[in-house]
Amino acid sequence: MKRRITLRALIGALTAALMLAASGGLVRAQTIKNGHVEIGQQRLEGDRSSSKFEEYRHIPSGLFLNRLYLNLGDQKNHRYFQLWATRPAQENQSVFLQTGLTGKVALEVQWDQTPHFLSMTGRSLFAPSTAGVFTLPTQTRQDLNKLVTTDTNPAVAGVQPDMTAIGNLVNGTARGFDLRTQRKTGKVLLRYTPAQEWDVRLQYSVENRTGSKPLGTNFGFNSTELPEPIDYRTQELKASSEYATKRWDARFAYTNAAFNNDVKALVWDNPFITVEKVASPSRGRLASFPDNTAQNLAFAGAINLPKASRLATTVSYGWRRQNEPFLPLTINSAVAALSTYPALPATSLSGKVNILNTNITLTSRPYRRVSVNARYRLYDYANKTPSLTFAKYVSYDNGLSGDARRSLPIAHTRQNAGLDVGWQFSRGASLKVGYGWENWERTYRDAPKVDEQTLQAALNLTPTNWFVLRTSYARSDRKTHEYDAEEHVAHFTYPQGESGLGQISELRKYDMAARTRDRVMAVAQVTPVDVLSFSASVGYANDDFTKSAYGLLGDRNNNVSFEVSYNPVARFALFTNYTREDYKYQQKSRQRTPASGSNPANDKPANDWQSDLADKANTFEAGIDGVLINNRLDTTLSYALSDVKGTIATRTLGATDLVTTAANYPDTKSKIHQVAAALRYHLSDSVTPRLEYRYERYEATHFAQQNLNPFMGAVDSGTSSSAFLGATQPGYKAHIISFLIGYWF
Amino acid sequence: MSNRVKKGWLLLLVILGIVFLPTGEAAAQQGQVTQPAPDRAAIDRGGVAYQKYGCFVCHGSGGAGGVRNKNAITAEQVAGLIKVAEGYTIPELRQKILEGMLIIQKKDPKGPTPPLSMPSFRGSEEELNDLVAYVVSLDTPPSVVSTTRPPVPASMLGKGNCRVCHAAVVKQFESNIHAKAWPEEDSRSDIATTCAVCHGDGDRHAQNPSDLRTIIRFNDVSSASAHDKNAACLACHERGLRFSWRGSAHESRDMVCADCHKIMAPASDRRLLAKQQEMEVCFQCHQVRRAQLQRTSHMPLREAKVTCTDCHNPHGTTAEKLLSADSVNETCYKCHAEKRGPFLWEHPPVAESCLNCHEPHGSNHASLLKSERPRLCQRCHIEARHPTTPQPVASRFVFNRSCQNCHSQIHGSNHPSGVRFQR
Structure with missing residues (x-):
C-alpha cells in the first residue's frame, strides 16, 4: 500500500515535470551539447564475507553501467536539461535530473538508493518477519524449556542446566540471514523566479526505509535479540518564497514532515518458556517507533544599512506531534487478568512539542578595517505533552510492579548572545576577539539553570600570496547554578525516591556539569613555489569538569594533520596527507548496592572505581598522478590507511569490599588498507578506456564482538536463557578489478 | 683512442664552433632573416600604431614585456618584443x-587558462607594415621608461571590450552559469558589464593592467580585502543559503567565496567548486574530518551518499556549527525521523542533543x-x-550491544511499560 502511494507520488511528480517541460517549451529546440557514458566489467576476488565490504555500497561483478551524463540545451543556453546517473539500475543508484529555463523556472528530480549492510553473520531462532511477529515451533520451545529447568548438578545451589545441550540446540536451530536496510529517496524541487528578486520553491521528498536490523529485547536479564523489521516512510513538503533586493530581503517557508512506521509493535515468543503465567512470560511485546509529524513556519528578514551594516532576523515556530495509540501494559494475558491490573491513564500520548526559534544579528563595519557582529538567539523547546501517571507498570511482561510511574515532559530553553569585534591591522592580517554567552534553562532535569561564558580570539594572516595562517583560541567557563541529582530518579520512580539508593549525589552529568573548556586551533597553508603546496593543522581541546566528583571528569583530545602536494612537472603530481588524533576520557563511578532484606546498603568511597579511555587514530594517504605517454596514457596510484586503537583501563581507588570486576578491557583495533591503481588510455578525444585495480583490507578486533553466537552461555553462564543474533562485522580482503570504457560526446 | 682523448677532441670542436659560428647579423645577411634596411619614418609611424592599438598595454613600453599572464608558457608573462626579429621572418x-x-599555450596543461591573449590586428595595411618595422627595430630595452603612460585606445575601453585582451577567458565564460544569468545579448548587459x-x-585596468588595484581579482595576488572580494559575490548572492553569511564562522576567518568556488574554471560538475568533490573542498581546512570518515563506524560520506552540506551550510546559519537546521537534533531527524518523538518516556540527553552520545563524523x-x-x-x-x-568483559552487560542488549529503546519509548527503555 505504502509503496503504491510512493510510486504514485513519484509518477505524479514526473508527470508534472513533463507537463512543465512541454508547456514551457523546455524540450523544444534542445540539442545534445555533450554527454558521457561509462560502462564496465568488474571482477571481485578475495574473502569478502563481511558486511563491512558493502556496508553502504553495492559492488557488482560482471557488466555494469557506471555513469551517465547528458547535457541538452539550446544555442542560447536559455533552456537546459541535464541528467546525471551514477551506478544506474543498481542497489546504490543515484539519478539526478535538472531542467529549466535559465533565470525563470527550474525543476530538479532526484532518486537515490542507499543500502546499509549491517551483518551477514546474523542467525536467529526466529524466521525473519516483516510484520514484526516472531514465533517459534512449540516443540523447540518445550525442548529449550526442559533444558533450562533441568538441574544437572543438584549439589550446587540453584538450577545448573546443561549448557552444552542448550548451546547445541540454540546454535543448531538458529538460521542465518542478512541484516540490512535500504533507503530509497525521491525528491522533486520546483523553483520559479517570477522576477529577478523573487524566488518561489516547492519541494517534496519521500524516503522509504526497509529491511531489518538487530534489536535487543529481554525478559529480565534474559535477552532475546531480534531482527527488527524496518518499514519506515518519511515524507516532507516544503514551500518557500523569498524576495530580495539590494536593500532588503524577506522570506517565508513552510515545512510539513510526516514519519510513518508500518510495524507498530514487535511481538515475540519467549524461546525458553511455553506456558504463560504471572512472572513467567511466554511472549514479549515492544512498541516500535511511533508515527509522528512535524510542521514549521519560518520567516527571515534582513535589511542592509549604511556602513556595510546588516540587520537580520529569523523567527520560526514548529509543531511536533505524536499520538500513536498506546499498546497495553503487557501482552502477558495472565498478568492482564489480575484484578489489580490497572487501566491506562490515556489511550495515547497526545505528545506536543512546540519550538520557537528566534535570531537577531547585527553586523557592521563602522570603519573600513573594523567589523562588529552582535547576535542573540532564543531556542525554546516547549514540551506540552501531558504528564501521565501509570498506577502500575509491567516489567518486561513479567508481572505487575507495585509502583506507579509518571512520565515527565522534559523541556528546555536555550539562549545565546555574543559580540565579536574584528580589526584588520594590516593588509592580509586581522584579529578578532569575541565574547559569547549561553544559557540553558531545563525542566525536569538535574541542572535547571546553566550559564556558559566564552572568550575567544582569532588571528588570520595572509601576508603574501603563498602563506595563509588561521589560528584561534577559545576559553569557556560553564557554571551550574544548582544541581539536584535526585531529579534523575524522578524519571523512573514515582513518588520520587521510592526505594534504592537513588543517584549518587556528587555525580554531575557531563552535558550539564560545571566545566572549563579550552579550544586551540591553527591551520597553515604554504605554497612556497607553484609546484609545491603544504598545509598543516593542529587542534587541541580540553574539557575539565571542575565540580564533578563522579561521572565524566575529563575529556581531552588533540590532533595534528599535514597535507603535501608536489607537482614538479605538468606530467607528474605527488600528494600525501597524514592525521594523528588522540582522544582521552576519564570517568569515575562507585559500585553500590541498596539495602536488601537484613543486608544494609553498601555505598562507600572505598568502592569507587575509575576508567581511563583512550582512542588513538593514525590516518595516512599518499598517491601519484602521472602521465606515461603525453595525451595518451596516464595513471593514478594511491594508498590509504586508517589505523585506530582504543584502550579502556579500569582500576579501583581504595580498599574495596565490593568491586571485583575492575579490569582492563582488551584493546579495540580497526585498520583499513586501501590500494587503488588506475591506468587510463585516451584512445581519442571521446573514448577513454581505463583499467582499475583496488585492494581493500579491513581488520577489526573488538571485545564486544568476540565469540558472538546465538548462544553465549559459554561466555557468560548467566545467559543460559538468552538467544542473540551473533551478528558481527568481521574483517575482509577484497580485490576489485574493473575495466571501464568512457565515451564523451 | 681513450675516452679522455675523445672528450678532448669534442671540446675542441665545440670551442671552434663557437668561435667561427656566423653571427646573427651575418646570418641575416645570408638571408635566414631577411630584413629591409631600416626606414626611420616607418619605425616612427609604427611606434604610433604600437600605442594606438594598445600593444604597449601588454607588451610594455618599448616592448619590454613583463606583464603577468598566469600559467602562460612564456614564464607566465606576456613576452617582450626585444630582438623579436631574431625569431621571426617579416x-x-x-x-x-x-x-x-x-x-595562449599553457605552462601547466591542467592549470587555468592564461587570462591574456592577443587580439587580431584591425588597422590598415600601411599601419601593419609600420608596426612590423617598429617591432623589428626593437633590439634593446628602452633606456628610459616614460613616467607618463600613453592613453589607452578607445577600442580597449568601455562596454564589450574585455575580450580584446581576454578572448579565451571570455569564450570559456560563455558556458558558465553566470553567463546564462547575464546573457550578453540581453539588453541589460554586454560582456563588459558582465565582467x-x-x-x-x-x-582603469585596461590602462594599467599590472596595477593590481585597478580591478577586483579573486585570486591570491589580489590586493582586495576578503570583505571587498565577497561583496562582489554578495551583491547578487546575499540571499537564500547566503542569507546569514555576514558574521558567520567562515566570514569571520577572512574566507572568501573563491577559496571554495572557482567561477571561471570550476573543478566540479555543479556549484562551481574548487575541487571535484564537495567534501574535498571542506577538507582543505578541516583535515581531521577527512580522517574521521575513514573510521570503522561512519555515515556513508566516503561512499558519496551523504555530503557535508547535507548537515551544514558553510555560508552561515543561525545555528551552532553552521548546521542547516535549527538544532543538532533537527539536523539528525532529516534522516532519522523515527527518533523525533515526542515519546512517552524520554531519555533526556537524547531529546536535547544527539551529540551527547554520538560523533557523527566517524x-x-x-x-x-x-x-x-558500557562506559558511555x-x-x-x-x-x-x-x-x-x-x-x-565476558558479560552480557558488555558483549554484543552491551546495555542495549536490554535497554534497546534508548532513544525513547512509547510503551506504557517502557520506563526503562526495554519495551
Whole structure:
C-alpha cells in the first residue's frame, strides 16, 4: 500500500515535470551539447564475507553501467536539461535530473538508493518477519524449556542446566540471514523566479526505509535479540518564497514532515518458556517507533544599512506531534487478568512539542578595517505533552510492579548572545576577539539553570600570496547554578525516591556539569613555489569538569594533520596527507548496592572505581598522478590507511569490599588498507578506456564482538536463557578489478 | 683512442664552433632573416600604431614585456618584443600580428587558462607594415621608461571590450552559469558589464593592467580585502543559503567565496567548486574530518551518499556549527525521523542533543558512539546494582550491544511499560 502511494507520488511528480517541460517549451529546440557514458566489467576476488565490504555500497561483478551524463540545451543556453546517473539500475543508484529555463523556472528530480549492510553473520531462532511477529515451533520451545529447568548438578545451589545441550540446540536451530536496510529517496524541487528578486520553491521528498536490523529485547536479564523489521516512510513538503533586493530581503517557508512506521509493535515468543503465567512470560511485546509529524513556519528578514551594516532576523515556530495509540501494559494475558491490573491513564500520548526559534544579528563595519557582529538567539523547546501517571507498570511482561510511574515532559530553553569585534591591522592580517554567552534553562532535569561564558580570539594572516595562517583560541567557563541529582530518579520512580539508593549525589552529568573548556586551533597553508603546496593543522581541546566528583571528569583530545602536494612537472603530481588524533576520557563511578532484606546498603568511597579511555587514530594517504605517454596514457596510484586503537583501563581507588570486576578491557583495533591503481588510455578525444585495480583490507578486533553466537552461555553462564543474533562485522580482503570504457560526446 | 682523448677532441670542436659560428647579423645577411634596411619614418609611424592599438598595454613600453599572464608558457608573462626579429621572418611577424594569438599555450596543461591573449590586428595595411618595422627595430630595452603612460585606445575601453585582451577567458565564460544569468545579448548587459558585475569597471585596468588595484581579482595576488572580494559575490548572492553569511564562522576567518568556488574554471560538475568533490573542498581546512570518515563506524560520506552540506551550510546559519537546521537534533531527524518523538518516556540527553552520545563524523565505536559501552552509559548512571559495577568483559552487560542488549529503546519509548527503555 505504502509503496503504491510512493510510486504514485513519484509518477505524479514526473508527470508534472513533463507537463512543465512541454508547456514551457523546455524540450523544444534542445540539442545534445555533450554527454558521457561509462560502462564496465568488474571482477571481485578475495574473502569478502563481511558486511563491512558493502556496508553502504553495492559492488557488482560482471557488466555494469557506471555513469551517465547528458547535457541538452539550446544555442542560447536559455533552456537546459541535464541528467546525471551514477551506478544506474543498481542497489546504490543515484539519478539526478535538472531542467529549466535559465533565470525563470527550474525543476530538479532526484532518486537515490542507499543500502546499509549491517551483518551477514546474523542467525536467529526466529524466521525473519516483516510484520514484526516472531514465533517459534512449540516443540523447540518445550525442548529449550526442559533444558533450562533441568538441574544437572543438584549439589550446587540453584538450577545448573546443561549448557552444552542448550548451546547445541540454540546454535543448531538458529538460521542465518542478512541484516540490512535500504533507503530509497525521491525528491522533486520546483523553483520559479517570477522576477529577478523573487524566488518561489516547492519541494517534496519521500524516503522509504526497509529491511531489518538487530534489536535487543529481554525478559529480565534474559535477552532475546531480534531482527527488527524496518518499514519506515518519511515524507516532507516544503514551500518557500523569498524576495530580495539590494536593500532588503524577506522570506517565508513552510515545512510539513510526516514519519510513518508500518510495524507498530514487535511481538515475540519467549524461546525458553511455553506456558504463560504471572512472572513467567511466554511472549514479549515492544512498541516500535511511533508515527509522528512535524510542521514549521519560518520567516527571515534582513535589511542592509549604511556602513556595510546588516540587520537580520529569523523567527520560526514548529509543531511536533505524536499520538500513536498506546499498546497495553503487557501482552502477558495472565498478568492482564489480575484484578489489580490497572487501566491506562490515556489511550495515547497526545505528545506536543512546540519550538520557537528566534535570531537577531547585527553586523557592521563602522570603519573600513573594523567589523562588529552582535547576535542573540532564543531556542525554546516547549514540551506540552501531558504528564501521565501509570498506577502500575509491567516489567518486561513479567508481572505487575507495585509502583506507579509518571512520565515527565522534559523541556528546555536555550539562549545565546555574543559580540565579536574584528580589526584588520594590516593588509592580509586581522584579529578578532569575541565574547559569547549561553544559557540553558531545563525542566525536569538535574541542572535547571546553566550559564556558559566564552572568550575567544582569532588571528588570520595572509601576508603574501603563498602563506595563509588561521589560528584561534577559545576559553569557556560553564557554571551550574544548582544541581539536584535526585531529579534523575524522578524519571523512573514515582513518588520520587521510592526505594534504592537513588543517584549518587556528587555525580554531575557531563552535558550539564560545571566545566572549563579550552579550544586551540591553527591551520597553515604554504605554497612556497607553484609546484609545491603544504598545509598543516593542529587542534587541541580540553574539557575539565571542575565540580564533578563522579561521572565524566575529563575529556581531552588533540590532533595534528599535514597535507603535501608536489607537482614538479605538468606530467607528474605527488600528494600525501597524514592525521594523528588522540582522544582521552576519564570517568569515575562507585559500585553500590541498596539495602536488601537484613543486608544494609553498601555505598562507600572505598568502592569507587575509575576508567581511563583512550582512542588513538593514525590516518595516512599518499598517491601519484602521472602521465606515461603525453595525451595518451596516464595513471593514478594511491594508498590509504586508517589505523585506530582504543584502550579502556579500569582500576579501583581504595580498599574495596565490593568491586571485583575492575579490569582492563582488551584493546579495540580497526585498520583499513586501501590500494587503488588506475591506468587510463585516451584512445581519442571521446573514448577513454581505463583499467582499475583496488585492494581493500579491513581488520577489526573488538571485545564486544568476540565469540558472538546465538548462544553465549559459554561466555557468560548467566545467559543460559538468552538467544542473540551473533551478528558481527568481521574483517575482509577484497580485490576489485574493473575495466571501464568512457565515451564523451 | 681513450675516452679522455675523445672528450678532448669534442671540446675542441665545440670551442671552434663557437668561435667561427656566423653571427646573427651575418646570418641575416645570408638571408635566414631577411630584413629591409631600416626606414626611420616607418619605425616612427609604427611606434604610433604600437600605442594606438594598445600593444604597449601588454607588451610594455618599448616592448619590454613583463606583464603577468598566469600559467602562460612564456614564464607566465606576456613576452617582450626585444630582438623579436631574431625569431621571426617579416612575413611570419606580419601574419602573427594580423591573426593575433587567441589561445595562449599553457605552462601547466591542467592549470587555468592564461587570462591574456592577443587580439587580431584591425588597422590598415600601411599601419601593419609600420608596426612590423617598429617591432623589428626593437633590439634593446628602452633606456628610459616614460613616467607618463600613453592613453589607452578607445577600442580597449568601455562596454564589450574585455575580450580584446581576454578572448579565451571570455569564450570559456560563455558556458558558465553566470553567463546564462547575464546573457550578453540581453539588453541589460554586454560582456563588459558582465565582467564588471564581479570585477568592477575595467577601464582603469585596461590602462594599467599590472596595477593590481585597478580591478577586483579573486585570486591570491589580489590586493582586495576578503570583505571587498565577497561583496562582489554578495551583491547578487546575499540571499537564500547566503542569507546569514555576514558574521558567520567562515566570514569571520577572512574566507572568501573563491577559496571554495572557482567561477571561471570550476573543478566540479555543479556549484562551481574548487575541487571535484564537495567534501574535498571542506577538507582543505578541516583535515581531521577527512580522517574521521575513514573510521570503522561512519555515515556513508566516503561512499558519496551523504555530503557535508547535507548537515551544514558553510555560508552561515543561525545555528551552532553552521548546521542547516535549527538544532543538532533537527539536523539528525532529516534522516532519522523515527527518533523525533515526542515519546512517552524520554531519555533526556537524547531529546536535547544527539551529540551527547554520538560523533557523527566517524567513530571507532559502534553506531557512531563517542565512547565505548558500557562506559558511555556509566558516565551518568551511578544509581545502584548493575549499572555501577565495572563489569567484566565476558558479560552480557558488555558483549554484543552491551546495555542495549536490554535497554534497546534508548532513544525513547512509547510503551506504557517502557520506563526503562526495554519495551
